[in-house]
Amino acid sequence: MPTRVRDRSREMFRERLAEALSEVFVARGFDDVTVAEAARAVGISRATFFRYFSSKEDAALASVEGSNFDFGAVLADLDLRPDDSCWSLLQRTFRHSLAGVGGATSSQLDQLRMIHATPSLRARLSFRRLQLEPSLTAALVGHGVPADRAHTAAMAGLAALEVAWERWALHESPSLARALDEAFADLTAADKPISAG
Amino acid sequence: MPTRVRDRSREMFRERLAEALSEVFVARGFDDVTVAEAARAVGISRATFFRYFSSKEDAALASVEGSNFDFGAVLADLDLRPDDSCWSLLQRTFRHSLAGVGGATSSQLDQLRMIHATPSLRARLSFRRLQLEPSLTAALVGHGVPADRAHTAAMAGLAALEVAWERWALHESPSLARALDEAFADLTAADKPISAG
Known part of the structure; x- marks a missing residue:
């Protein structure tokens, strides 16, 4: 103790x-x-x-990027709904895990903007997110997703998460939750014919 | 001259x-x-x-990652087909741009494996790919995709490209072209209900 x-x-x-x-x-x-x-x-x-x-870089990232977010454990614990896709599971995982982040102070948003504007920090942040991928992939596999598809979906889902953080930090979205919903809606729309508008 | x-x-x-x-x-x-x-x-x-x-790091990445691939220009030049989605446009762009890469020597594959196994190189490579995103996004917008959706699709498409390079380097796929097709098929499947199997 x-x-x-x-x-x-x-x-x-x-x-x-x-x-x-x-x-x-x-x-x-x-x-x-x-x-x-x-x-x-x-x-x-x-x-x-x-x-x-x-x-x-480590110090600059420590206070924004919850290195303690255990996305994989959250995803593994989700109840699978009949119409759940990889995207919907990942979206629910991020929303649930980051629910507490919504109330960021303006100084935290200043930090996020600084990170996105500083190449060495941006690179490090991308890499950290990559490290979250194996546990997400394993949790998707646990829900019945084939391993290859799970890996690609986890990588693309983390890219969507990065887009969401960025839009929120740049004040393009009023909340992180909204930014996440929009980024995952983008992933679904990316499979639809462009000509359908 | x-x-x-x-x-x-x-x-x-x-x-x-x-x-x-x-x-x-x-x-x-x-x-x-x-x-x-x-x-x-x-x-x-x-x-x-x-x-x-x-x-x-710069030297280690120079010979594998064609920093001279101008994905944005290739994407901008594609003829839009009626059923093209963001995924299909990105997939065709990468396949077309990387068509010459297929004949990698075993020493080039050794390099790719070294890069994927070395965190500092992996981070740098991810970051380089991020720098390709603005031109891809702009080209998607040029094809009529809304800007936000184009940005998310470009980020996720680059994640799929990273998966393809990785599978090819690890000999999980016989060619980069095949690996790209599989990664983009994964993106499409990631939107389908998991229970449908």
Whole structure:
């Protein structure tokens, strides 16, 4: 038990630190501030910084991208409805997992915009999402989807999730839930004849 | 004219260099060889290396991922058929653009496998593909697809392309063309009820 308490305290401190550091990155420009400067600005040493984060990118992403979202477990637990498709299962999984994200503060949206505007962060974020793919694929397979189809659907579904985050961050959508619904509606429409309008 | 000839020579030399360097990376392990060592192994200086490549990752990706594929232009030039969907247009675009890739040597497949097994390269490759998205989106819009739908379809289509490269590299598919057809068939099937089997 003491270990778990310590782990949780550490995790909470890391989250607070990530938020504070992100404010520094947003205010000064991610590429223009060094790790040492960012650490100094929030009152910690460079060594402490590296006890909590492996890189500047890691710190910038820690507070927005819930690395703790276990999409695969949520998807595995969904009850399969008769008309469920891969898209509808993925959409419900993301909506359910991210239901708490809706109330983002404007500073969190500033962070998201900074991430989408900074190539090194964008690349890292894409890659992190890729790491979520195996558990989503496995959960789809668990619901009876053939393995190859599950893999492609998970990859494309994560692309739709990325579109949703982006539209929400850029204020093109009033909520993340709405942005997700729209992105998955786009996937369904992408299979329909264009000429049908 | 002389400038264009010089540009072409430079580009051809860069390609040859990328191939030679990739053989070194595959043989010794990408993460285990430094830029200086790789340059020495192919008989150039570190300074020459950086005249042609911005990083070790850049060199490793240069010879496989045709950074010169202009998917957007190919898509813009396609004749729209009555039953074309976003998926079918993207599929035809990738098949047409990558038709020449079919005859990959086993050393090129070794490179692809190395890239998919090396997180830093995989991340960079994903990000490069993301950079192809705006021109694909614009070309879909040119064919009459609403902008939001075009953006999501382009992102998901690039995810399917990534799946196809991966299956081909891992020898799960006999050709890149076949892998592309299968990945796009997966996208269509992902919208169908799972229970229909």
